[in-house]
Amino acid sequence: xxxxxxxxxxxxxxxxxxxxxxxxxxxxxxxxxxxxxxxxxxxxxxxxxxxxxxxxxxxxxxxxxxxxxxxxxxxxxxxxxxxxxxxxxxxxxxxxxxxxxxxxxxxxxxxxxxxxxxxxxxxxxxxxxxxxxxxxxxxxxxxxxxxxxxxxxxxxxxxxxxxxxxxxxxxxxxxxxxxxxxxxxxxxxxxxxxxxxxxxxxxxxxxxxxxxxxxxxxxxxxxxxxxxxxxxxxxxxxxxxxxxxxxxxxxxxxxxxxxxxxxxxxxxxxxxxxxxxxxxxxxxxxxxxxxxxxxxxxxxxxxxxxxxxxxxxxxxxxxxxxxxxxxxxxxxxxxxxxxxxxxxxxxxxxxxxxx
Numbered sequence: 001x002x003x004x005x006x007x008x009x010x011x012x013x014x015x016x017x018x019x020x021x022x023x024x025x026x027x028x029x030x031x032x033x034x035x036x037x038x039x040x041x042x043x044x045x046x047x048x049x050x051x052x053x054x055x056x057x058x059x060x061x062x063x064x065x066x067x068x069x070x071x072x073x074x075x076x077x078x079x080x081x082x083x084x085x086x087x088x089x090x091x092x093x094x095x096x097x098x099x100x101x102x103x104x105x106x107x108x109x110x111x112x113x114x115x116x117x118x119x120x121x122x123x124x125x126x127x128x129x130x131x132x133x134x135x136x137x138x139x140x141x142x143x144x145x146x147x148x149x150x151x152x153x154x155x156x157x158x159x160x161x162x163x164x165x166x167x168x169x170x171x172x173x174x175x176x177x178x179x180x181x182x183x184x185x186x187x188x189x190x191x192x193x194x195x196x197x198x199x200x201x202x203x204x205x206x207x208x209x210x211x212x213x214x215x216x217x218x219x220x221x222x223x224x225x226x227x228x229x230x231x232x233x234x235x236x237x238x239x240x241x242x243x244x245x246x247x248x249x250x251x252x253x254x255x256x257x258x259x260x261x262x263x264x265x266x267x268x269x270x271x272x273x274x275x276x277x278x279x280x281x282x283x284x285x286x287x288x289x290x291x292x293x294x295x296x297x298x299x300x301x302x303x304x305x306x307x308x309x310x311x312x313x314x315x316x317x318x319x320x321x322x323x324x325x326x327x328x329x330x331x332x333x334x335x336x337x338x339x340x341x342x343x344x345x346x347x348x349x350x351x352x353x354x355x
Contacts, residue, residue: 157206210302240323265350
C-alpha cells in the first residue's frame with residue numbers, strides 16, 4: 001500500500017539519514033592525517049583522490065597504510081590518498097570490485113578467490129610475507145582445545161564469513177584432519193568485539209591480530225594456539241610463506257593509471273624500508289595515540305611481535321603464491337577447479353621500479 005507523510009515527518013527522515021551518513025564517515029580514519037597533512041587524506045593538491053579501503057586501520061598487520069600517511073610519503077609523491085576502514089575483508093573486496101575505491105590494503109588471497117569468480121585483481125605492493133594472524137584459545141576451552149586437531153565441534157571466531165581469517169581457520173582444520181563442516185565459524189569482528197566474545201564464551205577460540213592478541217594475553221582470557229606472525233610459524237602451520245597484507249587493485253585500474261599506481265608503490269616501499277630501519281618504539285610513536293587501546297607499552301609489544309611478517313621491499317616472495325593457492329585449494333572447490341593463473345594475481349612491476 002502506498003502511503004503519504006507530512007512535511008515534518010519527511011524532514012525527520014532526512015535528518016536521520018544525514019546523521020547516519022555522517023556517523024559512517026566518522027568511522028573512516030582515526031587520527032588518519034595527523035603528521036602528514038591533516039584531515040582524512042594526505043592533503044595534496046592534485047585534485048584526484050585515491051580511495052584505499054583498509055581491512056581495519058588500527059590492526060598492526062595493516063600498519064603500513066596509516067604509517068605511510070603519517071610519515072607524509074603519499075604527499076611527498078604528490079598523490080592524494082583517502083584511507084577508509086572496513087574490518088571485514090569481504091566488504092573491502094566488494095567495494096573494490098564495485099569501483100567505489102581504487103585499492104584495498106588487505107589479504108593477497110582474495111586475488112585468487114576473485115580470479116576464480118572471473119575478476120582480475122592483483123597485488124601491487126606485497127606488504128607482508130606471513131598472515132600476522134594468531135589462533136587464540138580461550139582459558140575456558142584450553143583443556144579441550146590444544147591444537148587445530150581439536151577443532152571439531154568448536155565455535156571459532158573469525159572476522160567475517162568469507163574473510164581471510166575464515167579461510168585460514170578452515171585450512172588449519174583440514175590440514176589437521178578435521179572436516180570444514182565439523183567446525184562452526186562465528187563472525188565476531190575484531191578488537192573489542194573479539195575480546196568480548198572470548199570472555200563471554202560465545203566462541204571457544206578464534207583468529208585475530210595485534211593489538212588484540214596482546215590485549216587478550218595481558219588480560220589472561222586466552223592463550224596462543226597457532227602463531228602465524230613469523231616466517232617460521234607460517235611454514236610450520238601452512239607449509240610455506242603465506243603472503244598476506246598487500247595493496248591490491250583491479251588490474252584494469254592499475255594498468256590504466258600507471259603513474260598514480262607507481263606513486264603509491266613508491267610511498268609504500270619507502271615506508272617498508274623506514275620500518276626496517278626503526279625500532280618498534282619509534283614506529284609505535286608515529287601511529288595515532290588511540291590505536292594503543294591497551295596502553296602504550298602493550299602497543300609497542302604488539303608492533304614488535306608483528307614486525308617479522310613485513311617485507312622490506314614490497315616484492316612478492318617467490319614461493320608465496322603457490323602456498324596461498326595450496327591452502328585455498330584444500331577447502332575451496334571453486335578455487336581448486338578454476339585453474340588459477342598465479343602470474344595474474346600479482347605484479348612486481350611497480351615495486352621493482354620503486355626499489
